[in-house]
Amino acid sequence: MPLPPGCTQPMAVQTARWMARPTTFLRECHDRFGDDFSVNMAIFGKAVFVSDPENIKAVFTASPEALGPGTGNAMLMPLLGRHSLILLDRQPHRRERRLLTPPFHGERMRAYAQVIHESTQTTCAAWPLGQAMNLTPELQNISLDVILSAVFGVADLGRRAAARRPVVALLEGLNPLTLYVPFLQQSFGPWAKTMAERRAVHALVDEEIHDRRERGLDGRSDILSLMMAARYEDGAEMSDEALRDEMMTMLIAGHETSTTSLSWAVWELMDNPDAAERLSAELDALGGDAGPEALERLPYLDAVCRETLRLHPVLPLVSRITRAELPLRGFTVPANVGVFPCIWLAHRREEVFPEPERFRPERFLERTYSPFEWLPFGGGARRCIGMAFALYEMKLVLGALFRRFHFKKADDKTPQTRRKHITIAPSGGVRAVLAARGGPHV
Numbered sequence: 001m002p003l004p005p006g007c008t009q010p011m012a013v014q015t016a017r018w019m020a021r022p023t024t025f026l027r028e029c030h031d032r033f034g035d036d037f038s039v040n041m042a043i044f045g046k047a048v049f050v051s052d053p054e055n056i057k058a059v060f061t062a063s064p065e066a067l068g069p070g071t072g073n074a075m076l077m078p079l080l081g082r083h084s085l086i087l088l089d090r091q092p093h094r095r096e097r098r099l100l101t102p103p104f105h106g107e108r109m110r111a112y113a114q115v116i117h118e119s120t121q122t123t124c125a126a127w128p129l130g131q132a133m134n135l136t137p138e139l140q141n142i143s144l145d146v147i148l149s150a151v152f153g154v155a156d157l158g159r160r161a162a163a164r165r166p167v168v169a170l171l172e173g174l175n176p177l178t179l180y181v182p183f184l185q186q187s188f189g190p191w192a193k194t195m196a197e198r199r200a201v202h203a204l205v206d207e208e209i210h211d212r213r214e215r216g217l218d219g220r221s222d223i224l225s226l227m228m229a230a231r232y233e234d235g236a237e238m239s240d241e242a243l244r245d246e247m248m249t250m251l252i253a254g255h256e257t258s259t260t261s262l263s264w265a266v267w268e269l270m271d272n273p274d275a276a277e278r279l280s281a282e283l284d285a286l287g288g289d290a291g292p293e294a295l296e297r298l299p300y301l302d303a304v305c306r307e308t309l310r311l312h313p314v315l316p317l318v319s320r321i322t323r324a325e326l327p328l329r330g331f332t333v334p335a336n337v338g339v340f341p342c343i344w345l346a347h348r349r350e351e352v353f354p355e356p357e358r359f360r361p362e363r364f365l366e367r368t369y370s371p372f373e374w375l376p377f378g379g380g381a382r383r384c385i386g387m388a389f390a391l392y393e394m395k396l397v398l399g400a401l402f403r404r405f406h407f408k409k410a411d412d413k414t415p416q417t418r419r420k421h422i423t424i425a426p427s428g429g430v431r432a433v434l435a436a437r438g439g440p441h442v
C-alpha cells in the first residue's frame with residue numbers, strides 16, 4: 001500500500017507552516033487526511049505522521065535495528081554535542097542508557113526531594129501577593145535550580161544563581177530556525193551568538209568535571225558524580241567529552257520541559273476552579289508534617305500532572321527514521337523515511353479521551369491509558385530518561401505552590417501554544433495574581 005495521503009503544497013510552505021504554528025498545522029492535516037498522513041519537509045524530506053495508537057505501538061515496539069533516531073534529533077547536535085544520548089544510536093545508545101538510567105529512578109531520584117523543596121520555597125518566598133506577575137520565568141528559576149543542583153550538586157544558592165545565567169542566555173537567545181536550516185549556522189549573526197553562549201555553558205560544565213577530578217567523588221550523589229563513577233560493561237569510564245555532552249543534554253532537556261509543564265498546570269487550575277479546589281482539599285487533608293513521599297502518592301495531584309501533560313505535551317511529536325521497510329496498519333513505510341508518532345494528536349482522540357479539549361484530571365482516576373494512548377514522554381527504547389524525575393518534580397513543586405497560594409488569572413487572555421526554542425509552550429508565559437492560603441509549607 002502507498003504512503004497515506006498528505007499535503008501537496010511546496011515543501012517550503014509546509015515547513016514554514018509547521019515552524020510557525022505546529023499544533024495548528026497538525027490539526028489541519030488531521031482534519032483533512034485522518035490519523036496518519038504524509039508531509040514533505042525541508043531537512044526531514046518525506047515524513048509520515050501517525051496518531052492511531054496501533055501504529056504508534058508498531059513504531060515504539062519496532063526493533064532499534066529497524067528504526068533510528070530521526071533527523072529532528074540530529075538537528076540538535078551543534079547544541080548538545082555528538083555524544084548526547086538523544087543522538088546516539090543502536091549499541092552506543094543502549095550502553096549509554098544503561099549507564100545513565102539509575103540516577104533518575106528510585107531512591108537516588110528521591111534524594112533530590114530536599115533540593116526541589118528548597119528551590120521552590122526560596123523562589124516563591126519572594127513572590128508578591130495581590131499583584132499580577134508572570135509565573136513562567138519564576139517556574140523556570142525553580143526548574144533550572146533543581147536540575148543544576150541535581151546534576152552538579154551545587155549546594156550554594158549564590159553559585160547556583162550564577163550558573164543559571166549562561167544556561168538561560170543560551171536558550172533564550174536560540175532561534176529555532178538556525179537549528180532547522182544549517183545554512184544559517186554561520187560564524188556571524190545569531191548562530192555565532194548561540195555558539196558563544198554554548199561555550200559559556202561548556203566552561204561551567206568543564207569546571208565541575210575538573211573539580212571532581214581534583215577532589216574526588218567521595219560523598220557526592222549528584223548526577224555528574226554518579227556518571228563519573230559509573231563504568232561501561234568493559235570497565236571503561238565516560239570520557240570528558242561524553243560527560244560534557246550528557247550534562248548539556250540534561251540541562252537543556254531537563255528544565256524547559258518542566259517549566260512549560262508547570263506553567264500549563266497552574267494555568268489549567270486557574271481556568272478550572274473546581275479542579276483547583278479538589279486539589280487544595282487533597283493537599284489540606286495531608287496535614288502539616290507530610291513529607292515528599294506523601295505528596296508523591298496523592299492521586300488527584302498525580303491526575304492533574306498527567307492531564308496537563310496530555311492537553312499540553314511539550315513536544316508535539318517524536319521523530320524516528322526507518323532503516324528497513326516498516327509495516328504499519330494500512331500502509332508500509334519504505335526505508336529512510338521519517339516516522340513521527342504525534343503526541344499532540346494522539347492525546348486528542350475523542351474515543352480515548354472524551355471531550356479531549358476539556359481539562360478533566362478525573363479521567364486519570366477512572367481508567368489507565370496504554371503507553372500508546374498517553375505518551376507525553378515519547379516511547380519505546382528512546383522514551384524520556386527523565387520521566388520519573390520530571391513527574392516527581394512536577395508533583396512536589398505544584399503541591400508546595402498550591403498549599404501556599406491561591407492562584408487567580410491576571411487577565412482574560414488565554415495563552416496560545418507557540419514554538420519556544422525546542423518545545424511548544426504558552427506564548428508570553430502564564431500570568432497570575434496570588435493570595436496566601438496559609439497552609440503548611442511542605
Ligand code: HEM
Pocket residue numbers: 085086087097147249250251253254255257258261313314315318319376377378379380381382383384385386387389390391
Ligand atoms: C515534563 C518534563 C519532560 C517531558 C514532557 C519530556 C519529554 C521528552 C520526550 C517526548 C522525549 C523524546 C522521547 C522519544 O523520542 O520517544 C524526551 C527524551 C529525553 N529526555 Fe525528556 N522530558 C521531560 C523532562 C526531562 C528531564 C527532567 C530530563 C533529565 C534530566 C530529560 C531528559 C531526556 C533525555 C536525555 C532524552 C533522550 C532519551 C533517549 O534518546 O534515549 N527529560 N523527553
